[in-house]
Amino acid sequence: MSKIFVVVEHRDGKLKKVSFELLGLASQGGNEAYAILLGEGVTGLAGELAHYGAKKVFVSDSPTFKYYSAEAYSKAVVQIATQNGAEVILTGHTPTGKDFMPHVAAKLNVGLASDCTQISISGTTVTARRPVYAGKATAEVEFLGSGVRLATVRANSIGIPKPDTSKTAETSAVTIDIGQLKTKVLEVVRGAVGRPDVTEAAIVISGGRSLKSAENFKILEDCADVLGAGVGASRAAVDAGFRPHRDQVGQTGKTVSPALYIACGISGAIQHLAGMRTSKTIVAINTDPQAPIFQVADYGIVGDLFAVVPELMKEFKNLKEH
Amino acid sequence: MNIYVCIKQVPDTETKIKLSPDSTGIDTTGIKWIVSPYDEFAIEEALRLKEKNAGSLVTVIAAGPARVVEALRTALAMGADNAIHVEIAETADNFFTAKSLAAALKKEAKVDIVYFGKEAIDDGAGQTAQLTAALMDLPCVTVALNVEYSADKIKAKREVEGGAFEMIEATLPVVIAAQKGMNEPRYASLPNIMKAKKKEVKAYKESDLGVSSADQKIKLKNFQLPPPKQPGKKVEGDAATAAKALVQLLHTEAKVI
Numbered sequence: 001m002s003k004i005f006v007v008v009e010h011r012d013g014k015l016k017k018v019s020f021e022l023l024g025l026a027s028q029g030g031n032e033a034y035a036i037l038l039g040e041g042v043t044g045l046a047g048e049l050a051h052y053g054a055k056k057v058f059v060s061d062s063p064t065f066k067y068y069s070a071e072a073y074s075k076a077v078v079q080i081a082t083q084n085g086a087e088v089i090l091t092g093h094t095p096t097g098k099d100f101m102p103h104v105a106a107k108l109n110v111g112l113a114s115d116c117t118q119i120s121i122s123g124t125t126v127t128a129r130r131p132v133y134a135g136k137a138t139a140e141v142e143f144l145g146s147g148v149r150l151a152t153v154r155a156n157s158i159g160i161p162k163p164d165t166s167k168t169a170e171t172s173a174v175t176i177d178i179g180q181l182k183t184k185v186l187e188v189v190r191g192a193v194g195r196p197d198v199t200e201a202a203i204v205i206s207g208g209r210s211l212k213s214a215e216n217f218k219i220l221e222d223c224a225d226v227l228g229a230g231v232g233a234s235r236a237a238v239d240a241g242f243r244p245h246r247d248q249v250g251q252t253g254k255t256v257s258p259a260l261y262i263a264c265g266i267s268g269a270i271q272h273l274a275g276m277r278t279s280k281t282i283v284a285i286n287t288d289p290q291a292p293i294f295q296v297a298d299y300g301i302v303g304d305l306f307a308v309v310p311e312l313m314k315e316f317k318n319l320k321e322h
Numbered sequence: 323m324n325i326y327v328c329i330k331q332v333p334d335t336e337t338k339i340k341l342s343p344d345s346t347g348i349d350t351t352g353i354k355w356i357v358s359p360y361d362e363f364a365i366e367e368a369l370r371l372k373e374k375n376a377g378s379l380v381t382v383i384a385a386g387p388a389r390v391v392e393a394l395r396t397a398l399a400m401g402a403d404n405a406i407h408v409e410i411a412e413t414a415d416n417f418f419t420a421k422s423l424a425a426a427l428k429k430e431a432k433v434d435i436v437y438f439g440k441e442a443i444d445d446g447a448g449q450t451a452q453l454t455a456a457l458m459d460l461p462c463v464t465v466a467l468n469v470e471y472s473a474d475k476i477k478a479k480r481e482v483e484g485g486a487f488e489m490i491e492a493t494l495p496v497v498i499a500a501q502k503g504m505n506e507p508r509y510a511s512l513p514n515i516m517k518a519k520k521k522e523v524k525a526y527k528e529s530d531l532g533v534s535s536a537d538q539k540i541k542l543k544n545f546q547l548p549p550p551k552q553p554g555k556k557v558e559g560d561a562a563t564a565a566k567a568l569v570q571l572l573h574t575e576a577k578v579i
């Protein structure tokens with residue numbers, strides 16, 4: 001039995017799915033799952049963490065954590081983990097998790113397995129596998145020596161457990177000895193989009209150069225909104241100015257692993273595949289039957305995306321309504 | 323200003339990855355090596371900062387086997403003044419690498435800014451900038467897009483989740499990890515490439531830095547290639563028919579919607 005701490009994340013007052021996935025993993029096999037919840041006005045989220053397996057929630061509800069910062073987060077995680085005998089610390093391989101976890105690793109003088117897509121914990125032995133060379137291969141991570149085991153796990157790698165609303169967790173309010181900070185977040189400028197980030201979305205619909213304009217991406221957006229999907233893009237579409245770089249999927253963009261990835265008018269260059277090949281189901285829509293994207297696609301439609309995508313949207317709508 | 327850039331040499335993005343016979347790593351024969359793309363933004367940013375501040379020096383540092391000197395020469399050809407090769411094994415993990423880089427930086431008289439790329443495209447871990455900063459007790463700003471510099475601090479715009487940006491302030495000295503879009507990296511001119519070949523590259527061995535493979539915290543092993551994908555199903559028919567059939571398959575067969 002080991003004590004597994006999950007640093008949970010939230011945005012706009014809602015907990016992230018990857019945090020639920022990790023609590024599910026942490027509470028299996030007789031292990032004890034503890035959540036670390038940092039923020040301002042977040043204490044109310046503790047109850048939901050219990051439904052997904054947290055036995056106890058350590059909360060630091062303080063203006064210090066109004067904005068995320070690697071410096072403050074890592075201090076808090078190190079303090080809570082050391083005071084309470086954490087044996088494993090997990091968090092999502094999200095923009096937040098990948099930023100602060102190396103600081104925790106350095107301070108605890110231990111190794112960190114980043115971006116794991118497979119992970120299991122038996123006793124205090126953590127076995128993980130992660131993509132390398134942009135998903136062209138995977139490798140097992142072996143922790144050398146002793147100490148706390150640290151891992152960041154890619155969203156959608158484990159699956160969300162069924163919540164048990166009868167469960168409750170003890171909450172422990174923690175005051176963090178924050179000391180002098182060298183960084184200060186001045187403001188966070190929210191993007192206008194209400195759509196999920198491509199790295200978090202369970203479904204991603206991406207478009208390439210063939211969309212021809214920023215405006216034409218509306219057909220993908222409309223289709224995405226029916227499914228609550230994220231909208232991604234190839235580098236060619238980003239370089240052409242159709243989409244911002246934060247939507248780029250691929251080796252020099254985001255790496256995504258959704259349940260469903262729909263590539264519309266994307267040829268399937270090796271650098272694009274690097275960012276999406278671990279998606280569970282891949283759909284390709286392309287006019288060229290020889291396009292390399294069809295080699296990784298589970299389902300393909302050889303056809304014009306401008307004709308197919310609006311039809312798809314209708315069918316998705318149909319399915320959702322019935 | 324004393325400006326440093328830590329860079330990594332990685333296989334070109336087009337590389338077809340083959341495993342070594344014992345699966346302890348990849349087969350590196352015939353690989354074309356490049357400077358990791360995010361590190362190019364870091365080099366460019368360092369050079370621009372130097373150009374705005376007369377008397378500044380840009381030093382590039384690369385950790386790894388002998389071949390990484392080639393990456394240092396690329397950076398010298400772009401305009402860096404000095405280069406340091408930290409000689410550690412190819413298999414060094416992020417922690418060992420960061421500890422070696424931090425030790426090399428601590429040997430320098432004064433460090434104002436250390437740039438990294440936000441991640442290297444080989445292991446894609448994105449740890450080394452933060453680890454190095456933490457080991458040197460310096461602030462660290464990752465995924466940085468725009469940086470404004472003043473005498474004792476920087477203000478940076480960095481990309482955070484959900485399509486949002488944040489403005490963050492940090493005191494100098496600082497570690498900055500560059501995101502794509504920070505700038506447009508320059509190409510080295512031919513005369514500069516020739517000149518860079520003759521420049522001296524300082525080298526440190528593990529013993530010079532007081533590090534050893536005992537600083538290694540994790541090991542990657544048992545490499546695997548992704549299982550070959552079963553040929554997918556082509557969904558036939560005109561747009562409306564194919565769309566209907568596809569949605570049915572996604573719903574009943576793949577069960578993803």
Ligand SMILES: Cc1cc2nc3c(=O)[nH]c(=O)nc-3n(C[C@H](O)[C@H](O)[C@H](O)COP(=O)(O)OP(=O)(O)OC[C@H]3O[C@@H](n4cnc5c(N)ncnc54)[C@H](O)[C@@H]3O)c2cc1C
Nearest residue numbers: 208209210234235236250251252253265266267272287305
């Ligand atoms: C260092 C480096 C890093 C890179 N990083 C990335 C990265 O992160 N992400 C990335 O995506 N790329 C990346 N690339 C670029 C990559 O090599 C490709 O150039 C890019 O992915 C191509 O984008 P595309 O598929 O939109 O365009 P194209 O390759 O031009 O393909 C367009 C496709 O659309 C199809 N098509 C045209 N019209 C229609 C229509 N009406 N309906 C349906 N299909 C249609 C065509 O048949 C074609 O297959 C990188 C390259 C390098 C060198």
